[in-house]
Amino acid sequence: MKRDIFQAIADPTRRAIIALIAIQAMTPNAIAENFHTTRQAVSKHLRILTECELVTTEQKGREIYYLLEIEKMKEIDKWLEQYRQIWETRFKQLEDVLAKIKKQKRKK
Amino acid sequence: MKRDIFQAIADPTRRAIIALIAIQAMTPNAIAENFHTTRQAVSKHLRILTECELVTTEQKGREIYYLLEIEKMKEIDKWLEQYRQIWETRFKQLEDVLAKIKKQKRKK
DNA sequence: GACACGTGCAACCGTTTGGTTGCATACTCT
DNA sequence: AGAGTATGCAACCAAACGGTTGCACGTGTC
Helix, strand or coil, X not given: CCCCHHHHCXXXXXXXXXXXXXXXXXXXXXXXXXXXXXXXXXXXXXXXXXXXXXXXXXXECCEEEEEECHHHHHHHHHHHHHHHHHHHHHHHHHHHHHHHHHHHHHHC | CCCCHHHHCCCXXXXXXXXXXXXXXXXXXXXXXXXXXXXXXHHHXXXXXXXXXXXXEEEECCEEEEEECHHHXXXXXXXXXXXHHHHHHHHHHHHHHHHXXXXXXXXX
8 A cells, every 4th residue: 555656646636635735734624625526535635645745734623734745746856857867968969959050051 | 548647657667668768769578578567568558658648659660669758758847846946945945044043143 | 472570459357546425533612 | 511523434336557368460581
């Protein structure tokens, strides 16, 4: 039942929940109001997000606020980094080619 | 059956396939050699990756080479951008606080 | 043309997923 | 203490997922 962060963000509803609590911490009920599902379904999503440490909870009386653990999002960024390097290299190569063409035109 | 890019990268095997063909285009058979599954299973993953335009194919005789569509990866980067802004803002705020503390110490 | 090779697709199967309903628990207010 | 509110958890269900096996189709090679 160990889910990783990539599975966590795979579901559109969960991405929406993340977007919501990124702005401000919210209770399950408040979050559920934004979706066309039951509160329990949202609760399940929150459990998954908590399991892979993407969100934390903070109890205030009988209400539980869920907050986004923004640091965890960096893991995706870290994974993307290797590919960012590739597309930046390709862009650089494209620039070089364009520069070469420009140079050749000037010669005429 | 419409899958988005986030579902595509949710599976560890698919992320491994992406990592493989990021270096160089490969045939399904060559890719499958790197995993402990059947060629058909890999073929299925490739189909999913093709469906959401993360990979493209190039036929060379009876072999089909799969290549990574690196541009598509930028979609994830674009999605991450909003959160990157948040963690950078927080880091900035932290810096400000530290600077303030430093300043106060100097007064003494 | 016959045959091996590389590949995709359909059918099937067990497991996981996302959802629902119903219930138990914990806190608040009167 | 009792009523109402906020929440989590278990049981269940249909659909989707990831895998396998078997087969069909196109492409090279002899």
